[in-house]
Amino acid sequence: MEKRYDILALGEVMLRLSPSGENRLVTGKSLDVHLGGAEMNVVTGASLLGMKTALLSKFPGNEIGSYAKRIIASTGTDTSQLVYDRESDARMGLYYFENGALPRKPTVVYDRKYSSFTKIQVEDFPEDIYTATKCFHTTGITLALGGSCRETAVKMIKKFKTAGAKISFDVNFRGNLWSGKEARECIEEILPMVDYFFCSEDTARLTFLKEGSLEEIMRSFGQEYPLTMVCSTQRVVHSPKCHSFGSKIYDVKKDRFYEELPYEKINVVDRIGSGDCYIAGALYGMLSEEGSIMKAVEYGNATAALKTTVAGDMGVSDKNEVELIIKQHKDTKHNFEMNR
Ligand SMILES: Nc1ncnc2c1ncn2[C@@H]1O[C@H](COP(=O)(O)OP(=O)(O)O)[C@@H](O)[C@H]1O
Numbered sequence: 001m002e003k004r005y006d007i008l009a010l011g012e013v014m015l016r017l018s019p020s021g022e023n024r025l026v027t028g029k030s031l032d033v034h035l036g037g038a039e040m041n042v043v044t045g046a047s048l049l050g051m052k053t054a055l056l057s058k059f060p061g062n063e064i065g066s067y068a069k070r071i072i073a074s075t076g077t078d079t080s081q082l083v084y085d086r087e088s089d090a091r092m093g094l095y096y097f098e099n100g101a102l103p104r105k106p107t108v109v110y111d112r113k114y115s116s117f118t119k120i121q122v123e124d125f126p127e128d129i130y131t132a133t134k135c136f137h138t139t140g141i142t143l144a145l146g147g148s149c150r151e152t153a154v155k156m157i158k159k160f161k162t163a164g165a166k167i168s169f170d171v172n173f174r175g176n177l178w179s180g181k182e183a184r185e186c187i188e189e190i191l192p193m194v195d196y197f198f199c200s201e202d203t204a205r206l207t208f209l210k211e212g213s214l215e216e217i218m219r220s221f222g223q224e225y226p227l228t229m230v231c232s233t234q235r236v237v238h239s240p241k242c243h244s245f246g247s248k249i250y251d252v253k254k255d256r257f258y259e260e261l262p263y264e265k266i267n268v269v270d271r272i273g274s275g276d277c278y279i280a281g282a283l284y285g286m287l288s289e290e291g292s293i294m295k296a297v298e299y300g301n302a303t304a305a306l307k308t309t310v311a312g313d314m315g316v317s318d319k320n321e322v323e324l325i326i327k328q329h330k331d332t333k334h335n336f337e338m339n340r
């Protein structure tokens with residue numbers, strides 16, 4: 001039966017406040033506003049590629065919640081599943097972000113405790129969502145947040161899995177939300193239900209204490225859990241303004257690895273959200289008609305590379321732009337000239 005959604009994702013949406021220009025958090029007088037949130041970045045990115053997506057989240061029932069809803073809706077993402085917190089202390093989480101400049105690292109300051117999202121419950125959503133989607137996505141961030149987030153995420157993973165949806169999960173380790181040990185113990189509980197697993201090499205080593213080559217590590221996840229694919233992004237930071245980005249995907253059933261030449265010398269405008277846009281592209285590649293793991297690699301890498309070139313957490317690239325970049329990336333004769 002045709003599903004109403006390709007992807008439903010559960011996660012918090014926050015306002016990201018960043019000093020304008022080259023200012024720092026301790027200097028400057030104005031802050032630029034962007035919308036952030038790992039799972040939101042995935043569904044909005046996938047929606048721009050033409051997928052049917054919706055976000056499961058709890059917003060304050062005030063102007064800030066309406067602002068976030070408008071931005072999300074502008075990407076074509078369905079906002080009809082959002083629920084609202086009407087309490088007088090309802091709030092949207094905030095995070096402050098300051099760019100790095102060698103040798104100074106970027107800074108993230110969270111102000112998200114007691115946000116409306118942390119009150120989210122399974123009972124906030126109708127039972128028919130569980131059969132309405134091909135895929136459910138969430139991340140370690142949602143498991144790490146306080147309140148009822150972890151309980152809701154775990155219950156939802158079980159319910160979506162039982163209803164036959166593919167479960168997509170990104171570790172997205174955040175050291176200022178939980179420890180590596182807590183993350184490992186919690187994520188190991190849900191991995192038996194996950195189909196598409198996204199985990200960077202560093203995180204596999206630091207959080208899951210894996211050893212050996214990246215391919216050995218990816219294969220070991222596939223041996224321990226009934227995963228379909230294990231995806232690992234590979235970013236090389238040459239300088240804050242110059243990265244290269246590629247990825248490797250392991251097809252567990254075929255015991256085969258897929259990758260392509262990385263995108264070299266990406267002109268970094270804003271790297272935040274590029275990991276999430278990789279997932280948007282990879283899920284599009286997997287779940288779209290004639291989907292394949294190679295398509296997941298190509299769309300994942302291109303969508304992530306493009307996100308890195310624009311300000312804000314969310315991607316803005318539609319299918320045409322992503323496909324143009326894929327074509328140019330494959331064309332070894334391509335010279336970087338103006339698109340005419
Ligand atoms: N247990 C840990 N302790 C400290 N840092 C960690 C730990 N696990 C992962 N990290 C770091 O956290 C960051 C997570 O980044 P991200 O790209 O979102 O990866 P992933 O989604 O695979 O966790 C990486 O820079 C990684 O090196």
Ligand SMILES: O=C(O)C(=O)C[C@H](O)[C@H](O)COP(=O)(O)O
Pocket residue numbers: 036037038039041141172174271272273274275276277313
């Ligand atoms: O930290 C959080 O809680 C957030 O959700 C904020 C960001 O939007 C994502 O973290 C971006 O994630 P990357 O794509 O890995 O850069």
